[in-house]
Amino acid sequence: xxxxxxxxxxxxxxxxxxxxxxxxxxxxxxxxxxxxxxxxxxxxxxxxxxxxxxxxxxxxxxxxxxxxxxxxxxxxxxxxxxxxxxxxxxxxxxxxxxxxxxxxxxxxxx
Amino acid sequence: xxxxxxxxxxxxxxxxxxxxxxxxxxxxxxxxxxxxxxxxxxxxxxxxxxxxxxxxxxxxxxxxxxxxxxxxxxxxxxxxxxxxxxxxxxxxxxxxxxxxxxxxxxxxxxxxxxxxxxxxxxxxxxxxxxxxxxxxxxxxxxxxxxxxxxxxxxxxxxxxxxxxxxxxxxxxxxxxxxxxxxxxxxxxxxxxxxxxxxxxxxxxxxxxxxxxxxxxxxxxxxxxxxxxxxxxxxxxxxxxxxxxxxxxxxxxxxxxxxxxxxxxxxxxxxxxxxxxxxxxxxxxxxxxxxxxxxxxxxxxxxxxxxxxxxxxxxxxxxxxxxxxxxxxxxxxxxxxxxxxxxxxxxxxxxxxxxxxxxxxxxxxxxxxxxxxxxxxxxxxxxxxxxxxxxxxxxxxxxxxxxxxxxxxxxxxxxxxxxxxxxxxxxxxxxxxxxxxxxxxxxx
Ligand code: FES
Ligand SMILES: [Fe+2]
Numbered sequence: 001x002x003x004x005x006x007x008x009x010x011x012x013x014x015x016x017x018x019x020x021x022x023x024x025x026x027x028x029x030x031x032x033x034x035x036x037x038x039x040x041x042x043x044x045x046x047x048x049x050x051x052x053x054x055x056x057x058x059x060x061x062x063x064x065x066x067x068x069x070x071x072x073x074x075x076x077x078x079x080x081x082x083x084x085x086x087x088x089x090x091x092x093x094x095x096x097x098x099x100x101x102x103x104x105x106x107x108x109x110x
Numbered sequence: 111x112x113x114x115x116x117x118x119x120x121x122x123x124x125x126x127x128x129x130x131x132x133x134x135x136x137x138x139x140x141x142x143x144x145x146x147x148x149x150x151x152x153x154x155x156x157x158x159x160x161x162x163x164x165x166x167x168x169x170x171x172x173x174x175x176x177x178x179x180x181x182x183x184x185x186x187x188x189x190x191x192x193x194x195x196x197x198x199x200x201x202x203x204x205x206x207x208x209x210x211x212x213x214x215x216x217x218x219x220x221x222x223x224x225x226x227x228x229x230x231x232x233x234x235x236x237x238x239x240x241x242x243x244x245x246x247x248x249x250x251x252x253x254x255x256x257x258x259x260x261x262x263x264x265x266x267x268x269x270x271x272x273x274x275x276x277x278x279x280x281x282x283x284x285x286x287x288x289x290x291x292x293x294x295x296x297x298x299x300x301x302x303x304x305x306x307x308x309x310x311x312x313x314x315x316x317x318x319x320x321x322x323x324x325x326x327x328x329x330x331x332x333x334x335x336x337x338x339x340x341x342x343x344x345x346x347x348x349x350x351x352x353x354x355x356x357x358x359x360x361x362x363x364x365x366x367x368x369x370x371x372x373x374x375x376x377x378x379x380x381x382x383x384x385x386x387x388x389x390x391x392x393x394x395x396x397x398x399x400x401x402x403x404x405x406x407x408x409x410x411x412x413x414x415x416x417x418x419x420x421x422x423x424x425x426x427x428x429x430x431x432x433x434x435x436x437x438x439x440x441x442x443x444x445x446x447x448x449x450x451x452x453x454x455x456x457x458x459x460x461x462x463x464x465x466x467x468x469x470x471x472x473x474x475x476x477x478x479x480x481x482x483x484x485x486x487x488x489x490x491x492x493x494x495x496x497x498x499x500x501x502x503x504x505x506x507x508x509x510x511x512x513x514x515x516x517x518x519x520x521x522x523x524x525x526x527x528x529x530x531x532x533x534x535x536x537x538x539x540x541x542x543x544x545x546x547x548x549x550x551x552x553x
Pocket of ligand 2 (some may be wrong): 342343348352353499503
């Protein structure tokens with residue numbers, strides 16, 4: 001079984017760490033990564049993000065095949081990571097240390 | 111509807127029969143506030159002087175707040191959509207009153223509220239947070255209750271002595287719903303929920319709350335006084351400072367960091383105010399992902415939404431001055447419900463006092479259910495951004511609470527756009543230490 005849609009197989013190296021199911025897990029991963037790890041992930045996905053999302057939009061969101069779902073989860077990690085890379089230039093803002101302790105749940109969004 | 115004040119005319123106090131008062135700025139530009147004259151003057155009963163820190167720090171005051179506010183007033187516990195079918199229930203805690211409440215939809219589709227306690231020997235009846243039941247059975251000795259709270263079954267009934275089964279129904283709690291907001295009142299209410307909401311309900315009428323079918327949750331136990339937590343949602347002054355890294359130039363401009371808002375209404379103990387966005391805000395060219403999130407969907411955090419107000423066709427109470435740079439409405443239902451209205455999504459926060467310096471905060475953002483992956487991505491971006499913003503607020507709420515407990519300052523100073531802070535304190539004072547003849551909102 002392919003882990004990612006074939007066209008994106010080269011992104012497989014990021015899946016173990018970043019294709020996470022929940023917003024909470026993705027945020028914990030962002031918070032515990034170094035800036036260079038975040039940057040590496042960001043640099044790999046961002047140039048292709050628009051294309052990936054356009055591809056994923058050809059499927060109904062509530063019936064994504066497993067490989068496509070993993071690809072979307074990578075993108076959802078990118079959404080969180082991009083805040084560190086594009087806005088703050090640190091993994092977590094030093095004045096906002098408790099976001100990892102919030103109980104967060106975006107699963108109803110699909 | 112209230113008449114607009116004459117152009118450039120100083121907003122005067124307008125007190126309607128339903129205890130509503132309004133102040134508003136005359137707006138001209140779309141980029142910033144052209145008119146910055148004080149709004150607080152419209153509410154002379156609030157004063158303009160420094161306010162006491164005692165209500166945030168005094169344990170005696172906190173005891174009175176629990177008894178005189180939380181045990182007496184209507185409290186929002188849930189949304190109607192959480193209980194779509196007969197037998198659906200949720201259990202909600204009201205910690206300041208040590209109350210646990212079962213909300214359940216009956217066979218007749220009516221939502222009822224009961225104290226979560228078994229009539230036999232007082233065991234907690236329901237341990238689940240939510241579910242669907244045809245009846246509630248106590249796990250201790252098996253007493254069973256109907257969805258209407260009636261005692262249906264007593265095990266080994268012949269061993270009891272003259273048991274009055276009618277008296278053993280679950281203790282009912284007053285429960286009323288407005289526009290899908292389910293409220294309870296632990297006392298004998300002085301007024302119906304609709305009367306209590308008053309002008310606030312008029313303002314919010316028509317907002318399509320039910321469109322937010324995909325709720326996203328955030329919750330946290332704050333080491334903060336509940337009013338300090340509410341206060342962080344009651345002014346936009348801090349956006350240009352505390353949130354300068356998370357919301358750079360979104361809700362303020364290089365020219366205007368004062369936090370002034372477009373207009374404000376006080377409705378007895380409740381209120382709402384209109385917030386403007388910087389219509390010139392654009393993410394930097396290099397922020398590819400932010401651009402993507404804004405392209406695939408729009409929301410409060412993925413950039414300002416100035417210039418679009420079709421939502422007022424549905425909910426005319428929003429943006430009452432019809433300002434072009436309006437982007438969201440912040441509203442408050444006393445004592446502990448904050449509701450933020452945007453054209454597409456809405457957000458609520460509830461604050462439950464646990465102790466004088468501890469508060470349980472629940473936050474729910476109601477999104478329309480995404481239909482596509484790109485829309486899903488955009489919503490996640492907005493949620494993650496909101497989480498970072500909230501984390502800045504949380505650290506500050508805790509810092510403020512701790513610092514005030516030192517007792518080193520007996521007063522604090524409020525500027526014009528901190529009317530909400532002043533109004534909450536004023537309202538709390540009226541409940542906790544009522545002065546004879548003083549009305550809740552206006553004198
Ligand atoms: S306490 Fe509930 S059945 Fe005994
Ligand atoms: Fe804030």
